Structure formats: structure tokens, C-alpha cells
Amino acid sequence: DAMVIQNPRYQVTQFGKPVTLSCSQTLNHNVMYWYQQKSSQAPKLLFHYYDKDFNNEADTPDNFQSRRPNTSFCFLDIRSPGLGDAAMYLCATSREPGQGEQKLFFGSGTQLSVL
Amino acid sequence: AQSVTQLGSHVSVSEGALVLLRCNYSSSVPPYLFWYVQYPNQGLQLLLKYTTGATLVKGINGFEAEFKKSETSFHLTKPSAHMSDAAEYFCAVSYSSNDYKLSFGAGTTVTVRA
Numbered sequence A: 001d002a003m004v005i006q007n008p009r010y011q012v013t014q015f016g017k018p019v020t021l022s023c024s025q026t027l028n029h030n031v032m033y034w035y036q037q038k039s040s041q042a043p044k045l046l047f048h049y050y051d052k053d054f055n056n057e058a059d060t061p062d063n064f065q066s067r068r069p070n071t072s073f074c075f076l077d078i079r080s081p082g083l084g085d086a087a088m089y090l091c092a093t094s095r096e097p098g099q100g101e102q103k104l105f106f107g108s109g110t111q112l113s114v115l
Numbered sequence B: 001a002q003s004v005t006q007l008g009s010h011v012s013v014s015e016g017a018l019v020l021l022r023c024n025y026s027s028s029v030p031p032y033l034f035w036y037v038q039y040p041n042q043g044l045q046l047l048l049k050y051t052t053g054a055t056l057v058k059g060i061n062g063f064e065a066e067f068k069k070s071e072t073s074f075h076l077t078k079p080s081a082h083m084s085d086a087a088e089y090f091c092a093v094s095y096s097s098n099d100y101k102l103s104f105g106a107g108t109t110v111t112v113r114a
Helices: none
Strands: A004-007 A010-013 A019-025 A031-037 A044-050 A053-056 A064-067 A073-078 A087-094 A110-114 B003-007 B010-014 B019-026 B032-038 B044-050 B056-058 B064-068 B073-078 B087-094 B108-113
Touching: A004 A087, A010 A019, A019 A031, A019 A087, A019 A110, A031 A073, A044 A064, A073 A087, B003 B087, B010 B019, B019 B032, B019 B087, B019 B108, B032 B064, B032 B073, B044 B056, B044 B064, B044 B073, B073 B087
Parallel strands: A010 A110, B010 B108
Antiparallel strands: A004 A019, A019 A073, A031 A044, A031 A087, A044 A053, A064 A073, A087 A110, B003 B019, B019 B073, B032 B044, B032 B087, B056 B064, B064 B073, B087 B108
């Protein structure tokens, strides 16, 4: 089945130690998103890619970076994780607006813990 | 800027009882509205959406929602709760059909009592 896959399901890192979360998709969607979801809060959009065009949300900290080497893969890099970055990170995909149903397809998320 | 408010972070219902989850939005333009469900250890899944047309929208698993512009609301209902409906539910809005970025509410956790 076509899907959005996030690995790992759980990630533990140390304060200040760089960490990378990965997302892959078999849907061949043009657009990929990273959301941060802290406990008991709404998912918050960090950035998204239109193909290779990177779009950062205005309030996303510089500590968060992303890479999309090809259509299928997208990575979230946290350069120096702080305790406040502990959260569930959700990857999502969609078709390009106007090219199909307005719908996001989500992965299962990666739960990041910072020690 | 648009925002979404979900009234009640936690709702508990008996099996077979009505499920009602409330969502209000603030927007200066007609919004596109969505309900997503998140089961334990899974990603978000689209339940239903309103873009244009009929204001009563039917979704999967017996859920439906009604867009009421005068009340700026998009409440989610299901006539008879099932144990499998226990999950977290998120209301979301987007700015337009040309923008798939969503702004989510804080979520409502539903528990179903036997």
C-alpha cells in the first residue's frame, strides 16, 4: 500500500546532540510537510517543500533544518536539541494544490525525547 | 490570522451514546474545514472535510459535521459511539484551496465507556 513512513518510531537524543528524523513516501506527492506536536497541543507546521522549493514558517527556529534529496525522502535535522524540542514530529504529504483532493497523508510520527 | 478552538480537551461517552466534538474557527474569509482522527501510535487520518457546497458533510466511520457560517462552527457528531472511536480528534482549517497548509486545533481526546 502507498504510504508515508517515518523512522524511527521513537528517538532519544542528548541535549545539544544533533539528530535527524526521516520520512519517506510511496505516494509520489509533490509536497511534503513537517509538523511538530508537543504533548496536549495542536500540530504546528515547521516547514514544507513544494518539490525542491523549501518554505519555512516564520516562527520556526533556526535550530530546525530540512533536506529533501528526492521526491520520496525528506529529513528533519535538529542541530542542537533542547529540552523544549521533545515532541512528536509528524511528516505529511499532499498533491500539489489544484492537482487532486485537498488532503494531507500523515506518517505515524517520530516521538523525540531529549535527555 | 486564522485560529481554531476545540472546546473540551477530553470527552467521555458511553458506548452507544452520541459523540459531539465542538470546533469554532476565526476567519475573515470562508475557510476550508477538516476533522482528523489520530488513533494511538498512528498518524492523523482524514475523517471529513468541508470545502464548498452542502454544509452537512458525511465522513468515514459514521461521523458527520455541519458547517455553520453564522456560528463560525464545524462541530463533529456521531449518533452512536463505538469502542473503536476512542482516539484524539483534531479540527483544522486552511486558507484556501490553493494552500494545503493546515492550522490545527489543540485536539479532543475521546474515551468510550463500556
